[in-house]
Each structure stands twice: as C-alpha cells, then as structure tokens.
C-alpha cells in the first residue's frame with residue numbers, strides 16, 4: 398500500500414477515535430462519501446462558521462446575511478444552466494459494472510474504443526462511450542411520486558442569494574456595491590468523491606456574493622482576494638502570510654480564555670485600500686469579544 402493511503406487511513410481512524418468525524422451510517426456498512434461530525438468535530442465546524450460570519454457579516458456594513466431553503470423552484474436550476482450543464486461525462490465498464498469519470502487518469506486509451514482498458518478489472522474494450530450524468534440530486538415534492546413536481550437538492554448556495562437579491566436590497570436598504578453571505582448545505586452526486594471529507598456528496602458552504610457596478614468587478618475581485626486571505630491568516634492566529642510559525646494548540650487550549658484573548662488577534666484594517674466605488678458608511682468596528 399502506498400504510504401499516502403496509509404496516512405489517510407490513520408487520519409480517518411484518529412478523527413473517529415477523537416470524536417471529530419464518523420462515517421455516516423457506519424453500523425450498516427457506511428454510506429459512500431457522507432460523513433458525520435462528532436462531539437469535537439461539530440464544535441470545530443461551528444467555530445469556523447461563527448468566525449467567518451463575524452468577519453464577513455457582523456464586522457461589515459456592506460454585507461447582509463441570508464439563510465435560503467435548500468429546496469428551490471426547479472426553474473431556478475433551469476435558468477442557471479445547472480439542469481443542462483451541471484454534468485460529468487461518465488463511462489461504465491460492461492464487465493465489472495464499475496463507473497468512472499471519462500477523464501479518469503487511470504483509464505488507458507479512449508473509452509468506447511476496443512483498446513481502452515478498465516482501471517479496475519483490466520478488461521479491454523469493455524468501457525462504454527462517455528455519457529453525460531447530472532450531478533444534482535433529484536427528489537419529489539408532494540406525497541405521490543408520479544404526479545409530484547421534481548425538485549433538486551441545491552448543488553450550491555449561490556442561487557438562493559441571486560433569487561433573493563431584490564428582497565435583500567430593499568429590506569436592508571442596501572445599494573450597490575454590497576454583498577449577501579450565506580452558510581448552508583449543498584449536495585452534489587459526485588461519481589468519484591475524494592478522500593475522506595475533501596469531496597463529499599453532502600457538504601456545507603460558506604459563500605458571499607458581492608454585487609458591483611459593471612466595470613468595477615476586477616477592482617473588487619482584487620480587494621476581496623486580499624481581504625479574505627488576510628482574514629484567514631488572522632483567524633488562524635498568524636500575523637501575516639509571511640509568518641510561518643504555526644501555533645501549536647490542543648483541543649483544551651481552544652477553551653482556555655487566556656489563549657483566546659491572547660495577542661494573536663489582529664484588528665480589522667481601518668485604512669485598507671478599498672476600491673474607490675466603496676462608500677464608507679460607519680466608523681471602524683470595535684474589536685470582537687473573542
């Protein structure tokens with residue numbers, strides 16, 4: 398077994414023993430690429446979400462929060478192009494019945510041709526030509542499946558933001574440029590999920606969509622890239638990207654107020670290079686309590 402697989406196994410096993418991440422439905426053999434967060438895992442996840450929300454929504458005047466429902470009108474996904482285009486090309490092996498992405502690097506040759514070789518059973522010429530497979534989870538709204546409307550579990554949270562744009566704009570009295578942030582579950586019927594929790598079929602997203610005047614988008618993109626990278630380093634307890642001295646801490650440390658209130662917190666930049674289209678609305682925000 399390659400050493401990397403071995404490390405991954407150890408990591409998964411350690412995460413389970415310490416109560417961070419469990420395999421979903423493990424007593425029934427587990428459900429592929431779905432994971433449950435244990436007592437410590439859920440706290441870690443909650444902390445990350447809270448800090449992201451604080452820096453993104455509470456510390457800013459130009460971003461509003463939103464919690465849209467997972468189920469949306471099917472026309473939303475038609476309009477966004479997800480029904481037609483959110484697809485992966487897949488090939489099946491007629492011999493061992495395994496299914497792969499057409500661009501799976503383990504496949505030798507071109508799928509559909511007699512020379513193509515299945516990466517699992519090694520048979521030649523058993524791979525079908527690529528077929529498109531939609532990554533959205535389909536379900537039915539209403540008690541009787543036959544007459545009920547087809548709805549999808551959202552594959553991303555952004556559409557909930559887009560369809561509520563006007564509601565938020567009007568109710569929060571915002572003007573462009575402003576953003577809408579959301580944290581929520583999304584679902585993708587991945588055929589080749591990644592290792593452990595790195596690409597899962599059910600996952601949580603933290604996302605902010607920022608609406609700007611046409612022509613200022615590149616300027617804002619640069620601003621947000623810099624802003625989010627420095628915030629991530631600040632939350633990780635590092636002063637800057639240049640600082641590579643990671644602070645070692647245990648789970649117990651994070652509950653220790655002395656550590657929590659230590660000097661690792663860097664206040665938000667008050668004279669950051671905001672794009673010219675940004676209108677300052679209020680005084681700089683006070684230091685948060687954590």
Ligand SMILES: [Zn+2]
Nearest residue numbers: 490493515518
């Ligand atoms: Zn095969």
